[in-house]
Amino acid sequence: MAYASYVRESYQKELAGIREAGLFKEERYIRSVQAAEIDVEYPAGAPARHAINLCANNYLGLSSHPDVVKAAHEGLEHRGYGMSSVRFICGTQDIHRELEKRLTGFLGTEDTLLFPSCMDANAGVFEAILSDKDVMIADRLVHASIVDGMRLCKAMQDTFKHSDMGHLEEKLKEHQDKRFRMVITDGVFSMDGDIAKLDEIVALAEKYDAMVCVDDSHATGFIGKTGRGTHEHRGVVGKIDVITTTLGKAMGGASGGCVSGRKELVELCRQRARPYLFSNTVAPVIVAGAIKVLDLLCQSTERRDKLEWNASYWRKLLTEAGFDIKAGESPIVPVMLYNAKLAQDVARDLFAEGIYVVGFFFPVVAKGQARIRTQLSAAHEKAHLDRAIAAFKKVGAKYGILGKKKDEIIQQYGL
């Protein structure tokens, strides 16, 4: 028995430190399917509260869509529950390859490889295709999983200031001596909801002979006129060398991710990417559901159109109410509160009003940038948003933040 009391005490102290710093994450138990309205048990043991959900990545409202659920049932019935194997031994079914082909067509790339998650795709892709002769130049606000993937790769790591094309150009000039250059960015940035300037990035990449990699997890399915993603929105379909994305958000929200792009790069991932090689295959039930999601997206843009309308309407409501929001076009709408305690207090009071949101603060966002990240869904009806804004106004008035600018909120609550 090596778990001695001093070892236990040490870990307990570490956990206490996380609590004292206000960084302890608590799970809320959802007692319903994922939807626009959910039943939330919080705190643990309390009776479930019915609430409008404004914090899911369920952008297209497909997480519990009856057609997707039915397809998943059929997948379960015809292809079983699990494969008990990695892909390259005996874990690849016909439907895995079908989904990869469908994703390739949808994203407008050359080939696609499924991963257990986009976190895994990002963890594996760079190490598989770059070496110590190369350089990765990442936007400074890329997702944590890209940072982890970059750390696992031997290529030189560099960054450019968030969406600063001048700085990116400087970096590309600086690294002309490297074998390959790869510019890495999120498509839609999860913290601020802003959209990468992929057209400008591609132009610079062409000028300075660099590849481009985009994590489009917060875009696939709904950004762009037909929901192909950020590359469609910015008019650069076919010019992105690597797209990583998830099935765990708009695309049904279960799990799974992929690397999609130039066929040689995807094939190298199939040969070398360790999270692909050493993880079990994506479960058949999820694959079957994801194929149905693609069917739905290819039949109609109704859902992404509704999401776009909802996002625009919600931004208008918040702005008119006097909230300080991050400008943008995406369905991620951050309500800026700057102070960590204020963000937590506002989230708690909104929950009491039947609106489920979460306060984000350092280290999830930069210090002094605490906020409530609201996320819209095609599952939301106008009535949901009208009810939500009434609650936001009530709570905003309680804390005296309506109509207040950044400096005034900071002056009132500190950072």
Add this chain to the structure above:
Amino acid sequence: MTTKQAAKWEQVAERLEEEGWAVKVEKVWLAEARKGGHIEQATGTTRDEAFAQLCQLTLLDSCDGCP
């Protein structure tokens, strides 16, 4: 390093080369930054190179990002 130690390392290097590794041992600059229990380290053949890489590593670590 004693002659005996050097000979031992030479043997190790030879064995690694037989296994297909191209082996080199050289002096480098080590740059290190610590914050609480977190540590970032970078090496470089020059002090500038080590510092520049350390700077990039700390920038990558500056923010966890929303899930």
